[in-house]
Amino acid sequence: MNPQKSNQPAQQYSYAYLDEQTKRMIRRSILKALAIPGYQVPFGSREMPVPYGWGTGGIQVTAALIGPDDVFKCIDQGADDTTNAVSIRQFFAKVADVATTEDTSEATIIQSRHRIPEKTLKQGQIMVMQVPQPEPLRTMEARETETRAMHAYEEYGVQYVSLYQSVAAHGRITIGATYPVMVNERYLMGPSPIPKFDNPKINQSEAIMLFGAGREKRIYAVPPHTDVRSLDFEDYPFEVQTWDEICALCGSEDSYLDEVVLDDQGNRMFVCSDTHHCSVRRDAGHAGPLAGHALGSAKEAAE
Amino acid sequence: MNAMSQIVEPLPLLRVTRLTKAFGPVVACRNISFDLYPGEVLGIVGESGSGKTTLLNCISGRMQPDEGEVAFATRRLGLTDIYNLPEPDRRRMQREEWGFVHQSAREGLRMRATASANVAEPLMNMGGRHYGRMRAETERWFNRVELDPARLDGQPRLFSGGMQQRVQIARNLIHGPRMVFMDEPTGGLDVSVQARLLDLMRELVRDLGLAVVLVTHDMAVARLLADRLLVMKQGDVVESGLTDQVLDDPQHPYSQLLVSSVLQI
Numbered sequence: 001m002n003p004q005k006s007n008q009p010a011q012q013y014s015y016a017y018l019d020e021q022t023k024r025m026i027r028r029s030i031l032k033a034l035a036i037p038g039y040q041v042p043f044g045s046r047e048m049p050v051p052y053g054w055g056t057g058g059i060q061v062t063a064a065l066i067g068p069d070d071v072f073k074c075i076d077q078g079a080d081d082t083t084n085a086v087s088i089r090q091f092f093a094k095v096a097d098v099a100t101t102e103d104t105s106e107a108t109i110i111q112s113r114h115r116i117p118e119k120t121l122k123q124g125q126i127m128v129m130q131v132p133q134p135e136p137l138r139t140m141e142a143r144e145t146e147t148r149a150m151h152a153y154e155e156y157g158v159q160y161v162s163l164y165q166s167v168a169a170h171g172r173i174t175i176g177a178t179y180p181v182m183v184n185e186r187y188l189m190g191p192s193p194i195p196k197f198d199n200p201k202i203n204q205s206e207a208i209m210l211f212g213a214g215r216e217k218r219i220y221a222v223p224p225h226t227d228v229r230s231l232d233f234e235d236y237p238f239e240v241q242t243w244d245e246i247c248a249l250c251g252s253e254d255s256y257l258d259e260v261v262l263d264d265q266g267n268r269m270f271v272c273s274d275t276h277h278c279s280v281r282r283d284a285g286h287a288g289p290l291a292g293h294a295l296g297s298a299k300e301a302a303e
Numbered sequence: 304m305n306a307m308s309q310i311v312e313p314l315p316l317l318r319v320t321r322l323t324k325a326f327g328p329v330v331a332c333r334n335i336s337f338d339l340y341p342g343e344v345l346g347i348v349g350e351s352g353s354g355k356t357t358l359l360n361c362i363s364g365r366m367q368p369d370e371g372e373v374a375f376a377t378r379r380l381g382l383t384d385i386y387n388l389p390e391p392d393r394r395r396m397q398r399e400e401w402g403f404v405h406q407s408a409r410e411g412l413r414m415r416a417t418a419s420a421n422v423a424e425p426l427m428n429m430g431g432r433h434y435g436r437m438r439a440e441t442e443r444w445f446n447r448v449e450l451d452p453a454r455l456d457g458q459p460r461l462f463s464g465g466m467q468q469r470v471q472i473a474r475n476l477i478h479g480p481r482m483v484f485m486d487e488p489t490g491g492l493d494v495s496v497q498a499r500l501l502d503l504m505r506e507l508v509r510d511l512g513l514a515v516v517l518v519t520h521d522m523a524v525a526r527l528l529a530d531r532l533l534v535m536k537q538g539d540v541v542e543s544g545l546t547d548q549v550l551d552d553p554q555h556p557y558s559q560l561l562v563s564s565v566l567q568i
Contacts, residue, residue: 139415140413140415140416149390149394152391153390153391153394153395155394155428155432157399157424157425157427157428158424158427158428159425159430160427160431160432161413161416161420161423161424164419164420164423164434164437165417165426166419166421166458167434168438168455168456169417169456203562233432233433233434234432234433234434235433235434235435236434236449239335
């Protein structure tokens, strides 16, 4: 549990994998990002022992912050038990000697890419998001020099062009993930590809939200109690996804649901994407239509 | 107050003073001065390499001249040297008070966005956040530039050259600019499309009372659209005056050559 032991020759890695100078550099970028909410701070992204696209940005942010007293949770698509989540959790358990958990309220650092947990985050918690493409304007403007100027001068009209096209083509705003937001009414920000369902959770959150893009070498942040507004039109207001179904296992009506195909007969079920949220509800006695009897076989059928 | 007793000098919209721009030893624009008044169409004519496009780039805030001043009467600040404005103010002025019609629609349009999104973008840049109203305004402009509203959500890359130019014109006029720069707006179009487009532009310019700086090598375009002409040769303005006067009675040998080399059918 003592971080000093990283200096002992028997230890293969520095504490939390990155060397101390790198972690200081990343911490400086994080502080700057927190000071300018939504602004993309460049940082010297390092080679990590996983490929780009597997969470290198998030891992570096976590490595710079994590200490032996932290409790670490890692989710992938809301689930604690998927390959990527398990690997990253084991990685930090090994190189940073931290306790790990699946319990959202227990965790001090939660690393994720696609979801923000259903349970409301509290003061003292840090959400670390892995970001593939930090620049929300990129699809409309390819030049980095130009997008930087657009951020500097708050020229965000172009972002509405994509919303406009979406309404023109489909009669509603169809962007489902990476839905652009204004942070503190100043910087336009693309949340990591979380569903727009999770956008309201960033607004005025008590927890710190950090975003790390390893390949693109950018860190940005939303400090606690910051206004985050999803872009929309006056006559086409922002709205989150809704489902006609409830969670088949825990009966939840208000969580983000994944569709799971059960067989080749067209049967399917909808289950909470946040596995911890779902299991807590089941333990508390909530039950959905498929709860209890067929859980094992339903899961097998799904796989 | 008796309006008859005083003659009000109209203020110029654009004042260019002793503008010079060189690329190494090649002087593209030498000591050029002129005023442009509201509602006036100024044609800049000359052969390839005479400095027309450089002059246009300098006065439209896209290329800083080596010497001289380009002053524009902005809504907020009055007549101001545009190169002394802070960059955000200059970009805002370019966006809100100017339009720029390129020779190639590829430069002037977002080819990955739909035609109506292209036309509506300036409204969104100016803070438009009501989809229904912007959509209606876009449709109105589609009709105005004689585009088929059925193509509103088509891709501009699938449009014909003439249609692309119409989209570009609508995009550059929808937000109510006071001055529009046009760089060979009818270049690369066949003559019948050219004629219809010219007709349309003449109508719009008159209706909206726009000030236009039009760069062209085509004397017919200049004759149809421009009130006044600058004739350029090797970076110098060799002759200037009313369009009819310059074209009917050219004084400088080079202007005479230009006018006489127009093909007659």
